[in-house]
Amino acid sequence: MGTPAPSAPTEPPVRAWWNSRFVVPGLMLLSTIPFWFVHTPPLIDYLAHIGRYQVQLHLADSPALQQNWDFHWQLVGNLGVELLIAPLAPMLGLERAAWLIALALPLLMISAIGRISRALHGELTPFAIAAAWFAMSYPFQLGFVNYWLGCALAFHVFASWVETTGKTGSVMRAALFAAAACLVWLAHAYGWVVLVVLVGAFELCRSWNRAPAAWPSMVIVILRRIWPVMIPAVLMIVWRQGNGAASTGHFFDIGTKILGLVWTLRDQNIWLDTLSLLLAIGLLYFGMRSRDTRVNPPLLVGAASFLILILLMPGEMFGAVYADVRLWPIFFIVGLTAIAPTDAMQRGSAIIAGVALAVFAIRIVAMAVGFAAYDSGYAQHLQALKDVPHGASIAVLTRPPSCERWRAPRVAHLGSLAIVRRDAFVNSQWDASGGQQLLTPLHARGTAFNADPSQYIEIAPGDCDGDLSATLAQRIAQIPRDRFDYVWLLDVDASHLTVMPGLRRLYQDDRSALYAFNKG
Template sequence: MGEKLHWWQTRAFVVAATLAAVIPLLWPTVPPLVDVPGHMGRYRVQLAVADNPWLSQWYNFKWSLIGNLGVDLLVIPLAPVVGLEMAVKLIIMAIPALTVAGLLWIAREVHGRIPATALFALPLAYSYPFQFGFINFALSMGIALNLFALWLRLARQGRFRLRAAIFLPASCLLWLCHTFGWGVLGVLAFSAEMIRQHDAMRPGQGARGWAEAWIRAGLGCLPLCLPMVLMVLWRSGEHVTGQTGDWFNWRAKIAFVSMALRDRWMAFDLASITVLLLILFRGVRDDRVEYSRQLGLSAAFLFAMFIVLPRIVFGSAYADMRLAPFALGIALIAIRPRPGLSTRGTATLAALGLAFFLVRLGGTTASFYLYDRSYSRALAAIDHLPQRARVVSFVGRRCQDDWAYSRLEHLPALLIVRRLAFSNDQWSMAGAQLLTTQYKAAQGFAHDPSEIVTDRYCRGNWWRPVRMALNNFPRDAFDYVWLLQPPPFDPALIRGMTPIWQNGRDMLLRVDDRTQPEPLTLADFGVQLPPRRKGVISPR
């Protein structure tokens, strides 16, 4: 009969931790993740364009096979039942729950029992990529962790044919959710197979060499390879855009590790990541704990991917940043107490891990409550708008990357969700999203990042100074201007517009005078630009 389970190793604890992970998302009506409102706008167009033809005058929505469709597909059956906003909220609530469950299940499969140190990895369910609103990515990663645990379980049981039958379609569905999750699953599965194949004893010959283990691991992972065909079809399609670049940006990579738990309070978040790094360091130096060879190799492979990946892949920014928290999470659950460590010592470690999880959970809950209040104040403006309004929105921010984002950048997309109106915050990159903007009258104010304005010119960014944005937007193309936390500006810039709602710095104005002012250029802000070359996009 096996040794009695400790409280953190029981199924009841796993269920409780999984349910606790959704607590920060219970209160907010709209999950306060930076990009989520923008995605919701796309979902509304996706669901409503057939019955509301004016949307097709502004947006082009076309279904295609891309590795970035997780939530886009899930809202189709859910939205008619519970409404779009609740459907998105329920799906997003599932992501941290899947992440926590996946981390604990992997730890259980590798170690036989959940080690006390694994509890320190649980706050990474609210890592910075999730806070940024990369929801298809985050959903695919939560699913990938659980699929990896299933991969390990079936290997432990020797059910390799069943594993192949399950993972052939599962890998394709995971790729469809987001290609990143499929890639990470492949790395985790391959590293685990390498250790298993190396440690497998051959009759009369002992363990296999690493070269043979490498080849056998590759053969064992063949059921995961079918999405490579889907990837080729996707990237060879018509009008697929998106560059790949910014390789080996070491300063950014170091910053991304430090920002793995970034949310609102810089000191709190940096202290938290310091705790995780100290635990990883103790895993190397402390003779009372050790790293699992299997998960240690998986973590090493993920960190190698993090180093090799550029910042931009196929036009999607922060590709390497997204991987950092998961590499940390796998490294943390790789640590286990060495045999002989006292029960009291492991129980103390588990209690500290649980306290760390609960403190981070409490901080995230408070942060989301505050973000929800700012969302509610701003969204009151939508009640004053008619259906089908053409709205240009300007959201203020600073050139400096403040630790706590306002998270208002894509809030204007709720105009599409609640009023079927036009919003200039949508991304427009063929092949990366199903939606592109085609509202030509809006000129350079049709899509992201035209909604972001600053107090001055920010070198290296496409954001406009607020003076330039308010002066240059085409008056004939828009009925309303929505200002959200704008920088200070000259009131003369809104002459000919009537305020119809205001709350502090936030303001909604109706455009009455269609007379177009003389346009400003960056030269008016003292910016000397090189001569424009053919094929280069103007920052205007």
């Protein structure tokens, strides 16, 4: 018998360019660009958080803060950045530490998307690149930093859960995941809910593949598997027992849920943001219907679960607003990451990946330009504080959200930087009632100007662009002058406003003005 001819050497499969190990780091690097040109992250509610961190860090050594604020640590599912800022601020300074944390949140989210895609598909898919658009979506732009940190951590913990499933060391694994789930809950309770939904969907699909007909036993098996991530339920019960008064409402507000969907990618440009959202919806539809794609069952179940939660949850829950619609980006991230192309659509995959990268880059450029403009405006408005004394009390007034155009001015909580720079009191912080906040405003307690939303001027939507002189004069007249030293107008063109009796104008630019009350 002859010697068999040697077989031709097989070439290793060619890795698609979008599956390169450099793509996710590249997306992460791109996501930092908007922050290169700013000193203050223009994330709406985050500006108020930065003021709260000043009280958290310096209440004990500042008599001015002590007469204006009260701050008490308590176990709540909303402590993410509060815990991070404590070690970072003494090293970097408060405002620089806040800037660094804001920059890091999209990095965490994008890296988590990449990990989940590789854990469940074995590759980074073009659809996962499109999911990265949502790493800086509207909840992030609103400044829901604890929520976004909690969700990013939940995605990372879920990726680790998938990666370690079936491996030895079950006791140690359970202990580590119990601890990780508690950390996610501490960052934000809704992040923990995201983790439970994803882990539950994953284990449901694992059990269904083995014994789809044995429902009672399957439920028991699932609970035995996921119990480590359920441990924070105890923390949730303890938290809510102590804060039963937290408001919950706005059930089945379909109009707001639809508006939340439209606003999912809201940022700088209505056309870019709306077209990006429509493209994401188109990719979801194509991925679910095409024969050239495959859908990961656990992520599909997870996305469907988030959609159901959005429809069933109230708009306000445990004192947190937008409780339902803040899940829209999570739905899109999970839904898009669930989809992977088959080998039959190599060319189509390249097109989708190229479009996804292009849209991401365009959105980052638009965001960077917008962020730089915000920062320039902030720097200009904050010049008003240069002659404000330490410990002053400032009544901030600005236009209500109903007057905002698509590209919002993002000054609703800019006044809180007076806390950082002057240990001042401002009326735009949230009150601690309801258990969501650790800070309690004291200086104007008992008046209508002690906390958010007292900074908003009551303007009918149709009057937003009209003459505000009469409206402002009426609102300023309501400010208790025994409690406040200054009035700071933001997002208001004060050039045409008459000087009101009892006020001295100290500063004015194109969109803000500072007045002092004449006392004595």
